[in-house]
Amino acid sequence: MRFLKLFALVFTLIFTTVLTSQGQTQSRNPTAQVLASPTPTPAPLPPPTVRIDGYRVAAARIIGAALTSDRAYTRLAYLTDHIGHRLSGSKSLERAIKWAVTEMKRDGLDNVRAEKVMVPHWVRGEESLEMLAPEPRKLQMLGLGNSIGTPADGISAEAVVVRDYAELDRLGEQVRGKIVVYNAPYKGYGATVMYRHQGASRAARYGAVAALVRSIGPVSLQTPHTGAMAYDPNQPKIPIAAITIEVAEFLQRMNDRGDRPRLKLKMEAKFLPDAESANVIAELKGTEKPDEIVLISGHFDSWDVGQGAHDDGGGCIVAWEAARLLKELGLRPRRTIRVVLYTNEENGLRGGNAYRDAHRAEIPKHILAIESDSGVYRPEGFGLVDTAPPQVRSNLQEIAKLLSGIGADGIAADGGGADIGPIMREGVVGASLDVDGAHYFDIHHTPADTLDKVDPRELALCVATMAVMAYTVADLPEPLAGN
Amino acid sequence: MRFLKLFALVFTLIFTTVLTSQGQTQSRNPTAQVLASPTPTPAPLPPPTVRIDGYRVAAARIIGAALTSDRAYTRLAYLTDHIGHRLSGSKSLERAIKWAVTEMKRDGLDNVRAEKVMVPHWVRGEESLEMLAPEPRKLQMLGLGNSIGTPADGISAEAVVVRDYAELDRLGEQVRGKIVVYNAPYKGYGATVMYRHQGASRAARYGAVAALVRSIGPVSLQTPHTGAMAYDPNQPKIPIAAITIEVAEFLQRMNDRGDRPRLKLKMEAKFLPDAESANVIAELKGTEKPDEIVLISGHFDSWDVGQGAHDDGGGCIVAWEAARLLKELGLRPRRTIRVVLYTNEENGLRGGNAYRDAHRAEIPKHILAIESDSGVYRPEGFGLVDTAPPQVRSNLQEIAKLLSGIGADGIAADGGGADIGPIMREGVVGASLDVDGAHYFDIHHTPADTLDKVDPRELALCVATMAVMAYTVADLPEPLAGN
16 A cells, blocks of 8 residues: 555656646536626736745655545445435435535544524425327426425416527416426536526516426436426516426427327425534644635535535545545645535525635635536646636646646636635635536436446546645735735 | 420439549447447458449439329328338337238238237336426426336336436445436447436435436437436336436536435336237249348337337338339349338337248348348448458448439448347348438437428438449359358
């Protein structure tokens, strides 16, 4: 084992010394794509003020250790296989939080604690969709998070299928008393998710009694995708559920042929009283400037289907394991590295907001906040918020060169994350761990977000990437933002 | 419309005249792969005895008409959307049969009839799988066709996961009283389906109380694949169900960590008394040798999930539409083209056997039997049974040149089909419509075998391919097998 580590160290040392490819400027990261606005040609950056030569040995040790450890995968396996999915308010999320606190203390991390957050407690209950006419047929569905339920005997009405809001608006009052089905082809998550998020109220405005939305994803094997919806307070609340691409296309064909499909939707979904939950926090306390913070994070809650493996058990394990690995290697930086496993990202963002509120005084001391919430596929680098100061961007590009040997040296034009959004809006520079996003939305919010989709080696590369960046930024003798 | 047809005619005429690429000798067709045995280097074939120049105009008309008609897709849509899946013994199969007979008569085909076949009537009922310990968890499953059910309160037992039969045999009596889980990685359908087919009895031999089998397919989004199983009469009958790849990998991990997962399997599956069904038959009666038959076929039954679109609604429509198109074009060949939509391919093969029995006297008059049961993807040509006489192979290769313009001119080294198997064993030369099989087993026997997976253009190309081959073989002045 020692020999293996030594070998890995030498190997990665050579790699990180030899390879210095330029960082990418276009993100292939799906979350970054969601957040990115069209960017003008970027102004030339100032030269970096940081010097990375002194960090090559540390980077090599980190990468070598990450790639020879199975700790990240083993922990993710425990989280997903034994604890399972972790919806806000659920027993399993509560259990995950207790487990993480215990284990983080065992890891010897500093200031391990669970910071109480009250979270919404939405429960799905039983649910079903069937076509009553012209032929009886059971149809695959999955209720959307935050939706209200139906009356106990369901809602039965004719379906009207539209491709987009424009078509809905043209129909207008013709959908009164009907179930509106949104069959919007997937054009990327950011461009399509509005039907899931706002579809219910947009249909309710015209008197629709329920809504169904084609699952937000590029492929399907009868795969329903759940996710959060929200009600416009000015419209009546109607229930909404996802249907698979197959069912959406089926209803489209029925609609287009004039078959007037009549559907029956049943959902027991409802909110229980808010539940107690927590953000889990652990630190590697800084040696010289312990009050300055580099925050690395994921969200510990998930949807109530699948295992929440990529979304976002993996992201949590990456942040946590990055800190544990540094601790194990005796790499304690000048500034504090703080791991935050946020609660309630999926259907409320109470964790991110509570962190901002509880740590308001510290916010100016957050040097950088990184969130990993795009899956734990092969890392490509980081997405840095487009409003980041040019000197910070220049310096992060320089530091990322330490990751060129594992191909994770990109600094994309934009980035950030939902949970760190509240502190970013208070001025903290935010970034995302960017990964190969080719297959994330195949499984996103579905029963198929399971551990078998996680490649242990890619997960280890994510840990290495996060740890090298967090350590270097936290240890810089000079300020990240220049003098 | 007339202009379009003329354009298509001229276009395809040019293509089929100009292009004369050689037929392929290796099949990419999945069914052919299942059936194929290792073949030695083939002996050189005799020169063809048939002349195709006289068929170029007909081929061009057929291809042009197929590619400008939506009839095949429209009919497949009615079959799948309105009638739905069609398990043997089901009301929907009965309805499909009546519909086809009515429509075929309306098409003006000859001798349209439903030939009675008694079929097994297996019903699935309610079914579920859960893990009881170490954590409670619902697990995705789908019972296998022909399996017995469990007692009403299910079978609860510890799971033992094996990768293959060798591992099961090593464990031997250690699986007594347990549920055997086969987690065999997919190595092609033919190489893996034995776990589905024989897994129950192999496990029962060692005293297992139930069996679960990883779905036979290359990819999964929590996608269970059903399919037929069979019991060894010398072993106790135990219930068996498919689980998804995700669940199989989950149980493998639990098993390998020593977590001793305890499962509860509930299945109401059972056989009802045999039901009346039928093979649907229609003909284009030959002008000169009406007693000589070119048989083109698919199977009308499907599993009780999805829509049976590729398997094998599409194949049935291809055979049927090929005949209808020829009728519409006034292309009545010298010999009879007979369309057979077999019943009960999936779980009994009673249709194929009944056809052989009912048509025993005619069997020597079957010049060629073609089955389309590999999905209706882009056609590549035909798979010809490896025992076909060399002169037949040489002549079919020659005829297939008429299809080079649509890339469907391959004659693969082997082929055939389950339904035509009984008459092939009586000496009839059999062939399969070969298609691009890249994605067939993604959806095979799953809820995702739905019409949206069928490309209307690829379906039309299949019709064209089948019609050109059937017409030419049926119309040859000389015998297909040479003089």
